[in-house]
Amino acid sequence: MGIERSEIEKLATLSRIAIDEGTISDVARRLDSVLQLVDQLQAADTTGIDTMAHPMQAIQRLRDDRVSELNQRDALQAIAPAVEDGLFLVPKVIE
Amino acid sequence: MHNLTIAELVAGLRSKTFTSVELTQHFLARIANLNADYNAVITVTAEQALAAAAAADKRLAAGNAPALCGVPMLHKDIFCTNGVRTSCGSKMLDNFVPPYDATVVENFARDGAVILGKTNMDEFAMGSSNETSYYGPVKNPWALDCVPGGSSGGSAAAVAARLAPGATATDTGGSIRQPAALCGISGIKPTYGRVSRWGMIAFASSLDQGGPMARTAEDCAIMLSCMASYDEKDSTSVDQPVPDYSSTLNRPIKGLKIGVPKEYFSEGLHPGTEAAVRQALADLVAQGAELVDISLPNSALSVPAYYVIAPAEASANLSRFDGVRYGYRCDEPKDLQDMYCRTRGEGFGEEVQRRILIGTYCLSAGYYDAYYGKAQQVRQLIQQDFTRAFAQVDVIMGPTCPSPAFKFGSKGDDPVAMYLEDIYTIATNLAGLPGMSIPCGMVEDKPVGLQIIGNYFDEALMLNVAHQFQQATDWHNLAPASIQQGAAQ
Numbered sequence: 001m002g003i004e005r006s007e008i009e010k011l012a013t014l015s016r017i018a019i020d021e022g023t024i025s026d027v028a029r030r031l032d033s034v035l036q037l038v039d040q041l042q043a044a045d046t047t048g049i050d051t052m053a054h055p056m057q058a059i060q061r062l063r064d065d066r067v068s069e070l071n072q073r074d075a076l077q078a079i080a081p082a083v084e085d086g087l088f089l090v091p092k093v094i095e
Numbered sequence: 096m097h098n099l100t101i102a103e104l105v106a107g108l109r110s111k112t113f114t115s116v117e118l119t120q121h122f123l124a125r126i127a128n129l130n131a132d133y134n135a136v137i138t139v140t141a142e143q144a145l146a147a148a149a150a151a152d153k154r155l156a157a158g159n160a161p162a163l164c165g166v167p168m169l170h171k172d173i174f175c176t177n178g179v180r181t182s183c184g185s186k187m188l189d190n191f192v193p194p195y196d197a198t199v200v201e202n203f204a205r206d207g208a209v210i211l212g213k214t215n216m217d218e219f220a221m222g223s224s225n226e227t228s229y230y231g232p233v234k235n236p237w238a239l240d241c242v243p244g245g246s247s248g249g250s251a252a253a254v255a256a257r258l259a260p261g262a263t264a265t266d267t268g269g270s271i272r273q274p275a276a277l278c279g280i281s282g283i284k285p286t287y288g289r290v291s292r293w294g295m296i297a298f299a300s301s302l303d304q305g306g307p308m309a310r311t312a313e314d315c316a317i318m319l320s321c322m323a324s325y326d327e328k329d330s331t332s333v334d335q336p337v338p339d340y341s342s343t344l345n346r347p348i349k350g351l352k353i354g355v356p357k358e359y360f361s362e363g364l365h366p367g368t369e370a371a372v373r374q375a376l377a378d379l380v381a382q383g384a385e386l387v388d389i390s391l392p393n394s395a396l397s398v399p400a401y402y403v404i405a406p407a408e409a410s411a412n413l414s415r416f417d418g419v420r421y422g423y424r425c426d427e428p429k430d431l432q433d434m435y436c437r438t439r440g441e442g443f444g445e446e447v448q449r450r451i452l453i454g455t456y457c458l459s460a461g462y463y464d465a466y467y468g469k470a471q472q473v474r475q476l477i478q479q480d481f482t483r484a485f486a487q488v489d490v491i492m493g494p495t496c497p498s499p500a501f502k503f504g505s506k507g508d509d510p511v512a513m514y515l516e517d518i519y520t521i522a523t524n525l526a527g528l529p530g531m532s533i534p535c536g537m538v539e540d541k542p543v544g545l546q547i548i549g550n551y552f553d554e555a556l557m558l559n560v561a562h563q564f565q566q567a568t569d570w571h572n573l574a575p576a577s578i579q580q581g582a583a584q
Contacts (some may be wrong), residue, residue, distance in 0.1 A: 011452045011455050012436075015410065015439070015448075015451045015455045016414075016417070016432075016436050016439050018440030019440060019448075020440075027448075030449060030508075030509070030510050031453065033509050033511050034402060034449070034453055034511060034514075035453075035456070037402055037511050037514065038402050038403050038453075038466065038470070039399075040399040041399045041403070041466070041469045041470055041473055042465070044396055044472075046472035046473060049472040049475050050475055051468060051471035051474075051475065052471050052472070052475040052478060053301060054331070054527075055527020055528075056287065056288055056333065058288075058330075058331055060330060061330050075194035076420070076421075079190075079191065079192055079194065079421045080420050080421055081418060081419070081421075081422075081424035088419050088420055090419055090431055091429070092430070093431050
């Protein structure tokens with residue numbers, strides 16, 4: 001099959017991963033190998049078979065609508081790359 | 096002291112043969128002297144360990160000591176530890192010091208265990224050789240030029256090298272069983288939902304499960320009794336009482352029906368591994384078990400299904416690492432997109448990036464049904480195989496992995512060669528079933544693992560069978576020659 005360079009670039013953008021120009025062909029070759037592996041699935045006869053997302057077919061549990069967690073803002077912000085006045089700082093989004 | 100089992104250490108502490116402080120100092124000295132040979136432990140918490148040991152000695156003296164009081168242990172560096180770096184083997188979390196403990200960590204603290212430190216692992220638990228760790232590969236104590244397996248390679252090597260009597264681990268596609276097999280120790284991946292995933296850094300949430308590693312099945316039973324719990328904070332935790340796994344170890348196994356799947360003895364299996372596993376089955380027959388030929392016809396599809404489902408879940412789970420709230424952030428980002436992309440490009444290693452890309456591909460518009468939908472249907476087929484098998488047999492057995500420990504770099508450039516290492520272990524994760532590996536022989540001076548697969552929540556039976564096997568054999572008592580070099584005592 002062969003995955004195109006442009007497809008790798010699109011996947012990198014969707015995944016928010018910067019990929020070095022020089023490594024794109026290596027990345028593509030290895031992804032191709034994995035996609036060939038997973039293409040073996042196409043041979044399986046799954047007519048009428050339900051999908052299985054979870055081993056226990058679990059449903060989301062509900063809990064009482066009450067406060068259960070304490071405010072840990074200071075502890076959580078102590079490990080952040082950049083904070084100011086209780087806010088997480090990121091590069092400017094709007095000029 | 097380092098050759099004693101957890102069961103023996105518990106007894107020795109209670110009979111005052113040694114104190115927890117003595118024991119802790121002994122293991123800390125072993126880590127200090129030997130760990131450079133293995134790279135199994137990446138964080139040592141000596142000060143906290145000695146304080147915990149002193150507190151344990153007080154409780155032992157007062158006669159109100161809990162189950163694991165004073166016993167040294169290691170945690171895989173995937174479990175969040177309050178105030179202690181939790182890296183998950185990644186540059187992304189090299190500076191991450193969680194402000195809370197995982198439920199598993201809390202459970203061991205509740206039962207009085209003394210934590211010596213954190214173990215090395217494949218980055219974000221993605222790997223079968225420990226070669227993807229940001230902190231460098233772990234070396235197999237049986238052959239220092241070979242891999243220990245992965246992703247829980249640090250925990251497995253540490254237990255094999257007697258740097259700790261037991262360690263926690265996790266298993267998404269074989270990450271407890273395969274390193275246990277390659278390092279000649281015992282390890283059990285419980286039923287999905289048995290051990291809380293809260294505070295355990297997520298890789299593939301419908302597959303991840305924590306479990307213990309130790310030298311014997313008896314020790315795994317002691318650790319699992321502590322580790323397993325119902326946890327409201329994990330929405331997939333199963334609300335079922337935790338049995339005392341130690342209390343049923345001595346049941347005779349006469350009449351036990353062992354299913355032997357023909358697909359687990361096909362081409363690609365090392366003849367020496369096959370011979371060791373067949374001999375182990377014969378040993379169990381001598382103890383009264385009965386072998387039943389079975390078939391798990393969709394086994395060959397488990398690796399392809401896994402490499403859609405696990406990367407798909409990983410690509411979603413790992414989207415949280417964005418450089419905003421914790422962990423690595425790239426230098427001088429020029430805008431928000433640049434910050435996301437470079438943080439993730441620089442913070443994640445190659446294998447993690449590959450899996451995110453594969454997951455993103457399989458979930459993208461136009462491919463979703465062909466890949467993700469199809470893989471979920473195949474997952475159903477794989478579970479049905481097991482359901483049919485367990486209507487006939489009590490446990491299923493076969494090899495844990497196709498061959499003994501391989502040399503560093505020997506899987507070459509193609510990621511699929513490494514993925515096939517988990518060919519016998521992945522199906523149980525897809526089905527959510529418990530699986531175990533125990534040592535059952537030696538090939539080329541390296542250990543071989545026997546895999547035991549149980550029905551849902553049948554851990555007690557699996558541990559019972561494993562313990563009975565270990566009562567009749569000596570493989571679990573073998574020690575690698577390398578552990579004596581530079582040893583403290």
